[in-house]
Amino acid sequence: MIRAVLAGNPNVGKSTVFNALTGLRQHTGNWPGKTVETKTGTFRHNGHTVEITDLPGAYSLRPHSPEEAVAGDFLRENCTCEECGRLDCVVIVCDAAALSRNLILVLQILEMTPRCVVCVNLMDEAKKRGIAVDTDALSRLLGCPVIPCAARRKEGLSALQDAIVQTGTETGNTGMPASAYDDIPARAQAIAEETVHTCPDTAYRRDMLFDRIFLGKWTAYPIMALLVLGIFWLTIHGAGYLSAGLEWCFDRILPLCRDLLLICRLPEAVVSFLADGVLGTLTQVIAVMLPPMAIFFPLFTLLEDLGYLPRTAFCLDRLFCRCGACGKQALTMLMGLGCNAAGVTGCRIIDSPRERKLAILTNCLIPCNGRLPMVLFLTGTLTVLATGYEASGGLQAVLLTGTLFLCTTVTLALCHILSSTLLRGTPSAFALELPSYRIPRVG
Ligand SMILES: Nc1nc2c(ncn2[C@@H]2O[C@H](COP(=O)(O)OP(=O)(O)OP(=O)(O)O)[C@@H](O)[C@H]2O)c(=O)[nH]1
Ligand SMILES: [Mg+2]
Incomplete structure (x- = not known):
């Protein structure tokens, strides 16, 4: 059994990757902070069983919220504590369109364990916005496998499974030594500059335009x-139309139910209770609600x-x-x-x-x-x-x-x-990050 975990910034698609790998149905949605607890599932690949845990999103291992603390504590306990049983693989999911910010957490986790796989997710979104990520160069610079994915389209998942199994079954520590970095944000920025190539295209300009309209002072x-x-x-x-349609159907179904009950030779009072009372009320509620x-x-x-x-x-x-x-x-x-x-x-x-x-x-x-x-x-x-x-x-x-x-x-x-009065205090600074406009696929 290989023990793996999915970590990463909020809203980068960790739960989508988790669902695609395990076939489970963790809640996903386009806003940060959906997952607030850990959830574990399993999948089999190349004869190995992998137990994988979906963590809440965290921007850094220094927590600013209870969910970030859950993620940080889980990683600290399971990456460094021999007694808890070390994790065999940490999959760090990143947003391809915001790599420099995502790399801060990657570098922090790499300081704790070299058994990492970086999953650069949302490649489809990045492509739409004219952003290309050189994953080979990124893998060389980080010293761990880097897999490009588009989890919602289930692209790149087989390569990700290969990398998880390979990293999870490797013996001995590979990769970069602990505490290799002094200034993680600057290092993350430098790596991103070397591996991300942006050519703002129409989709990116579209997002900017949408934001100017949807967030504008007057609009x-x-x-x-x-x-x-x-x-x-x-x-x-x-x-109105749907209710009318449902009522039309129920008007035809209810007499049939009544006839069926009468065929069963039930007393008139019981038939009236079931058909007019129970079924009648139920269908009314359904037709309205x-x-x-x-x-x-x-x-x-x-x-x-x-x-x-x-x-x-x-x-x-x-x-x-x-x-x-x-x-x-x-x-x-x-x-x-x-x-x-x-x-x-x-x-x-x-x-x-x-x-x-x-x-x-x-x-x-x-x-x-x-x-x-x-x-x-x-x-x-x-x-x-x-x-x-x-x-x-x-x-x-x-x-x-x-x-x-x-x-x-x-x-x-x-x-x-x-x-x-009762709940005095100063409001904390706004910490909600705006996701990009993601047009959902139909089907
Ligand atoms: N276009 C596109 N959308 C994706 C992809 N992966 C995930 N999404 C969407 O991104 C949004 C966030 O996905 P989640 O899986 O909930 O993200 P998360 O990292 O688990 O978020 P938290 O639990 O809040 O940290 C959802 O609307 C997903 O459908 C992808 O590869 N491409
Ligand atoms: Mg989630």
Whole structure:
């Protein structure tokens, strides 16, 4: 059994590599800080069984957050402590488009153990942005195997498996001696300059343009409002059609179920209880609740995959800081829109315990997907009472967006009150890194 571990900076594709190697389904997504605990799986290659552990992301072995501490402690314990049983191989996953920053951790880990394999992931993204990495030169300079990969497309994984097995079964220490570097950031920069060749192409310029628009002083908030409005409008409109379709199906299925129960010679009261009570209520709930979720969640996932959600958090950071909270809270609130339980669990990505508590306590103020139909019903009823007319789909989307902004304002106000009374403290600096825009592949 070869014991290996996947380490690397946040959001570089460690869990994607882990899933591709083991066939498991660790959570992945385009924002840093998803993995907060270690997860272990196995795969077989060339007659060897490899037990591999996915670690939370870390920028350096000097931790700034609980997840970074988990990664750092795991590596320190398992690379240097003979009693814990040394790791046979550390796979350091890097972002090909941000190699100089990623190399800092690589060099730190190489100081602890020479049994490393560097996996330069996201090669497809780097190529799109006109970035080429000379992996042979990098391997020579680092003194360990360097494998180019595009984990999402499952490219380079077989070479990675070969390298893990070879490094894991090698006897004796190979590679560079410990403590070879004094100034790791400068050395990382020098290695990157020697091995990375950039020719800013249209995709890179496209990213820059998108950022100027999505993060611009005058454009960021109107775009945010328009996107929320668009998502709600699509959800409300689409859900109407889907609900009608589901109701049509259930109207035909329910009488059949009733007939089936009658054939079983059940008493009329039991048939009525099962068909009208249990099945009738269940189908009503499905027809009302399922359609908005089936539309809202994929749209939301698309925004996440495109890298827009971290940008929302980035834009809102200053606002949250003024109220004593931190910008990452915006991400947990967005998760809360899908499900408050997920939103509260997601608060683990907030580094400071004080700000984490603020985010947990206020998450319930954001109406989750299950409560959206109720908000729709209330705004619809109030519109009828006020105007005498039924609200159109567009007006309902505007009202829903307004409700969301009201909830956000109340959240900010409550954060302000809490952080000047019960949860006093200074907001920590923003530490969310913006990923590149990744257009998800279909299929
Ligand atoms: N285009 C492209 N996207 C990738 C590749 N590998 C991973 N991704 C995407 O990058 C994002 C981050 O992937 P994860 O596997 O969650 O990254 P991670 O390093 O585990 O992140 P943390 O757990 O937050 O540290 C996801 O949206 C993946 O689909 C790749 O090779 N190419
Ligand atoms: Mg992960």
